[in-house]
Amino acid sequence: MTTDATTEGAGHARYSFRVRLSATARRALEAEWDRCRWLWNECVAKSKQVHQQSKESGEKLTCGPAQLDRMLTEARRVMPWLAEGASVPQQQVIRDFAKSRAKALKDVKDRLPVHRRAGMPRFKRKRDSRPSLNYTKRGFRLKDGRLHLAGQIVLSVVWSRALPADPSSVRVYQDTLGHWYASFVAPAQSEPLALTGRVLGVDWGVKETATTTDDAYDLP
Numbered sequence: 001m002t003t004d005a006t007t008e009g010a011g012h013a014r015y016s017f018r019v020r021l022s023a024t025a026r027r028a029l030e031a032e033w034d035r036c037r038w039l040w041n042e043c044v045a046k047s048k049q050v051h052q053q054s055k056e057s058g059e060k061l062t063c064g065p066a067q068l069d070r071m072l073t074e075a076r077r078v079m080p081w082l083a084e085g086a087s088v089p090q091q092q093v094i095r096d097f098a099k100s101r102a103k104a105l106k107d108v109k110d111r112l113p114v115h116r117r118a119g120m121p122r123f124k125r126k127r128d129s130r131p132s133l134n135y136t137k138r139g140f141r142l143k144d145g146r147l148h149l150a151g152q153i154v155l156s157v158v159w160s161r162a163l164p165a166d167p168s169s170v171r172v173y174q175d176t177l178g179h180w181y182a183s184f185v186a187p188a189q190s191e192p193l194a195l196t197g198r199v200l201g202v203d204w205g206v207k208e209t210a211t212t213t214d215d216a217y218d219l220p
Contacts, residue, residue, distance in 0.1 A: 012168075012186065015184045016181050019156060032133055038082070044123050130174050131173060137168055200217060
């Protein structure tokens with residue numbers, strides 16, 4: 001039973017909870033991940049193809065979300081196996097890939113040192129990548145304490161605290177130990193501290209970790 005809350009942008013936080021899966025739900029999630037992983041690898045292949053065509057033709061060809069969305073639409077039309085899966089996590093794969101590729105290209109354009117660059121997205125091999133599925137608001141709902149995902153997948157969440165507000169998205173993933181989690185993004189509730197009128201200056205150092213303007217708060 002593990003939960004955590006981490007800052008997720010201004011005014012939002014991520015809350016993670018363990019989930020219990022039935023055998024049916026586990027198979028459904030693994031099947032969804034197989035589809036999403038295949039789609040990610042298709043995006044990588046498409047990106048490499050466009051890059052090669054740009055080099056050969058000298059033209060600046062693009063491989064953005066619009067092109068990848070059209071590729072997904074066509075793939076779902078001709079591949080029943082892919083169309084059996086929910087469209088929401090597949091569309092999120094497109095968004096995540098586009099964001100990752102854009103960051104890599106920006107690092108190159110900014111001439112960052114190689115060791116600081118994000119690197120272009122790579123193929124995900126089944127034995128090396130853990131399942132991770134992202135759902136936006138229209139792809140999930142909470143009912144009677146259970147998480148209902150698009151595709152009629154129902155998960156039992158181990159609630160150790162209440163969410164502060166309705167979540168805007170959820171990521172369902174498996175860790176290296178095989179445990180499954182649901183990680184919700186919800187507006188964070190901030191509670192301003194009471195004003196005391198007191199001020200403390202802190203100087204972070206090497207020999208002394210922190211030297212303050214009040215000896216009682218020095219940190220050797």
